[in-house]
Amino acid sequence: MVEAGQWWSVLLAPALLLAGALLAVAADTCVAARHAGRRRSLGAVGRRLLEVPRLLTAQPRTLPAADRLLWRLGVVVVPVAAVLSVLVVPFGHRTVADLSVGLVWFNAMEVLTWAGLWLAGWGPNAVFSLVGGYRFIAQGLAYELPLMFALISAATGAQSLRLGDIVAAQQGLWFVVWMPVAFLIHLAGVLAFAFLGPFAYPAGRDLAGGVLGEVSGVDRLLLQAGRWLWLTAGAAMAVPLFLGGGNGPVLPAWAWSLLKTLVVLGLLVYGLRRVPVVRADRYVELAWLVLVPLTIVQVLAVALVVLVRGGG
Numbered sequence: 001m002v003e004a005g006q007w008w009s010v011l012l013a014p015a016l017l018l019a020g021a022l023l024a025v026a027a028d029t030c031v032a033a034r035h036a037g038r039r040r041s042l043g044a045v046g047r048r049l050l051e052v053p054r055l056l057t058a059q060p061r062t063l064p065a066a067d068r069l070l071w072r073l074g075v076v077v078v079p080v081a082a083v084l085s086v087l088v089v090p091f092g093h094r095t096v097a098d099l100s101v102g103l104v105w106f107n108a109m110e111v112l113t114w115a116g117l118w119l120a121g122w123g124p125n126a127v128f129s130l131v132g133g134y135r136f137i138a139q140g141l142a143y144e145l146p147l148m149f150a151l152i153s154a155a156t157g158a159q160s161l162r163l164g165d166i167v168a169a170q171q172g173l174w175f176v177v178w179m180p181v182a183f184l185i186h187l188a189g190v191l192a193f194a195f196l197g198p199f200a201y202p203a204g205r206d207l208a209g210g211v212l213g214e215v216s217g218v219d220r221l222l223l224q225a226g227r228w229l230w231l232t233a234g235a236a237m238a239v240p241l242f243l244g245g246g247n248g249p250v251l252p253a254w255a256w257s258l259l260k261t262l263v264v265l266g267l268l269v270y271g272l273r274r275v276p277v278v279r280a281d282r283y284v285e286l287a288w289l290v291l292v293p294l295t296i297v298q299v300l301a302v303a304l305v306v307l308v309r310g311g312g
Contacts, residue, residue: 009096014083016091020232020265021225025049027269051221058217063124071123075219077116078226085109085233090163092246092254102163103155106237107148110193113230114140117195117202117211120223124214132210136202138280139192142287143199147189149295153182154241156302167245176242178305181298183242185291190234190268194227197272201280235265 026045088095088102099105114137121133155161157179158169166175176183192199195211203210215223239245239260246253278286 009094010087013086013089013091013096017083017086017229017232017236020236020261021228022049023262024228024231024265024269027266028272031269031273055217055221058220060217060219061214063126063214066125067123069123070119072219074116074119074121074123075215075222078113078120079222079229081109081112081116082226082229082233085230086236088163089233089236090167090240090245090257092252092257094254095163098164099162101161103151103161103166103241107151110147110230111144113193113226116226120215121202121211126214128207128209129211129214132202132204132207132213135204135207135210135280136195139195139199139201139283142280142284143189143192146185146287146291146295147192149292149299150182150185150189151241153179153295153299153302156299156306159306163240163245167240167247170244170247174242174244174247179242179298179302181294182302183238185295186234186238186241187264187268187271190231190238191271194230194234196227196231197268198275198278199283200277204277231268232261232265235268236261238264 025048029045029048085106087097088099088105095102097105117136118133121129121131121136124130154166154175157175158166160166160169169175191197195202201210203212207213212220212223236257239257243260243264244256246257248256251259
């Protein structure tokens with residue numbers, strides 16, 4: 001049974017999210033070194049993490065006729081939305097906010113990132129940055145509908161939007177076993193709303209960095225941090241949705257939640273550099289012709305199972 005945690009869990013959840021994001025960055029550095037034929041070492045990880053103090057002390061870039069208010073607002077929204085999204089994610093048998101519509105809350109925070117990233121592209125009043133923002137919107141139109149059907153599959157299986165109920169419905173059999181399509185679509189959606197790996201199109205090199213091209217200093221740190229925070233948040237959400245939450249033998253529930261999150265996060269980091277960047281127009285075609293029909297069939301199959309079992 002998942003219950004709301006104590007007041008200090010409000011601080012613990014962002015701390016765990018940040019720790020997971022740092023671990024993901026370190027793992028990605030090692031994977032990148034391996035692919036480049038370089039030695040994997042703590043020094044390489046340390047050099048990447050040293051970017052944090054450098055960006056904190058760097059001078060923010062200013063551009064003529066930039067809308068600074070919208071620019072800063074968009075930059076801040078991305079990491080803040082990631083942090084807010086995990087407030088409903090169960091950690092073991094505890095969660096910060098046990099909302100009856102926890103699944104909707106997570107999806108709403110993810111969609112809020114659309115607005116934040118578009119504002120971060122619009123605000124600088126620069127061509128490449130603006131095109132990067134529009135690229136994310138185009139990418140979002142492709143990944144969002146399959147992702148929503150994947151989330152609906154889990155909610156249908158549990159007949160609830162409360163994440164605690166979804167975890168409880170997986171006693172004896174995890175949803176990933178009979179909802180594999182929804183699970184894989186969720187993982188793809190995580191990479192997409194974190195705009196990393198094959199979905200890094202909004203920050204493409206052909207756009208001189210796109211949405212990241214004009215940001216510097218703290219602004220760049222916040223956007224980059226937002227990407228890795230979202231990757232970790234998406235990995236954490238996969239656990240209660242498809243992997244049984246904290247259910248498992250021997251170990252306490254919180255340990256199972258942590259272990260499963262790390263496994264999913266490791267899988268996502270490993271996949272970042274295994275697939276080339278996909279253009280938004282190509283992914284739109286794939287999403288509407290392949291992924292949407294697949295996820296609709298997945299939802300219908302889950303609904304049929306629920307009806308056969310005597311569900312409402």
